Amino acid sequence: MRPTRLYCCLYAMLLFTSTLNAQPYPRFKVLAFYSTTVEKAHVDFANDAIQFFKELTVGNGFVFDTTSNMADLNDEKIKDYQLLIWINDFPHNDTQRIAFQKYMDNGGGWLGFHVAGYNDKTTNWPWFVNFLGGAVFYNNNWPPLPAKLTVDDTSHPVTKGIPATFISPVGEWYQWKPGPRENKKVKVLVSLSPENFPMGIKDIIANGDMPVVWTNTDYRMIYLNMGHGPHILSDATQNKLIINAFRWVITSDKRGNVIDK
Numbered sequence: 001m002r003p004t005r006l007y008c009c010l011y012a013m014l015l016f017t018s019t020l021n022a023q024p025y026p027r028f029k030v031l032a033f034y035s036t037t038v039e040k041a042h043v044d045f046a047n048d049a050i051q052f053f054k055e056l057t058v059g060n061g062f063v064f065d066t067t068s069n070m071a072d073l074n075d076e077k078i079k080d081y082q083l084l085i086w087i088n089d090f091p092h093n094d095t096q097r098i099a100f101q102k103y104m105d106n107g108g109g110w111l112g113f114h115v116a117g118y119n120d121k122t123t124n125w126p127w128f129v130n131f132l133g134g135a136v137f138y139n140n141n142w143p144p145l146p147a148k149l150t151v152d153d154t155s156h157p158v159t160k161g162i163p164a165t166f167i168s169p170v171g172e173w174y175q176w177k178p179g180p181r182e183n184k185k186v187k188v189l190v191s192l193s194p195e196n197f198p199m200g201i202k203d204i205i206a207n208g209d210m211p212v213v214w215t216n217t218d219y220r221m222i223y224l225n226m227g228h229g230p231h232i233l234s235d236a237t238q239n240k241l242i243i244n245a246f247r248w249v250i251t252s253d254k255r256g257n258v259i260d261k
Contacts, residue, residue, distance in 0.1 A: 026063040027258045028250055031078060032085040034068055041144070041172075042088035042115055044230040049087050049113070052233050056243070061259075074099050082258065083109040083249055086116035088227065101127050109220040109249040114172070114227025132223060133186035133216045138177040141200035144170045144228055148193040149212060157248045158189050158213070158222065158241065165193065166237045168212075172228040173199065179209050180216075189213045189222075190241070213245070220252050 032053065034046040050066055057064050065081075070089060073096040078084060084103065091097045104110060119129055120137050129136060149168050151159045173192055180186040192199075192210035199205045212225035222245040226232050233239055251257045 025060045028082040029063040030083045031081040032066045032087055033089050034087040035089040041229040045227050045232055046087045048233045078103055086112045090116050104219050112223045117223050133180035133183040134178050135176040135180040138175045140172050140174050141205050142203035144172045146170050147196050150191050150193045152188045158244045162241050169231040169235045174225055175210050180211050180214050185217050187215050
């Protein structure tokens, strides 16, 4: 056999073997909801976040789809996605709310940023308040400011490799009453350090408990308070935290870990 033909045969065998051992594509599918008609700072974050998650698909690990049409939050559209991300938007009507509730009650995954978790006395969606661990928006600092954050649980996969404290880039920070920590089903992972108080210039948060990253253990979900403005994804530590959260929601699927097979 000629050397060139031998090399071709060996290459074909290696290629065939690698194909057999390769993970099927896609391993999972993600659908991100965003809006271009909301507050500019939230649009700025959406633009950055979409690019951030698209870059995680390098190597064909998963499919990352986006939609600016919240009507896509329906049973037929979302049934094949292992994770829904709300970047800067949330359901607008009961039809969309019911579809999301069914999706999560049946084991779906959710990653929500900043305004995605906003709710107050006028929201009238008790299921979602419970989903967030009872958290209801109370107030926020203004203007947006960097903040010192403290990791509550250093052993959780979401906080793996994250220092015990770190400075988060400029953001708007929400305080909740009742706070999610009061709910026994909530696992608070990261909080605003009391060293930040008083926080703000126009609108001041004087004190209080301020969780900023948590999960309701009844669901496959993570809420992150980060998501206001163009600076959120400018910090390597915080980016790692977001990637950890994304990965944890996917790998904690009771139907099977599609990443670490």
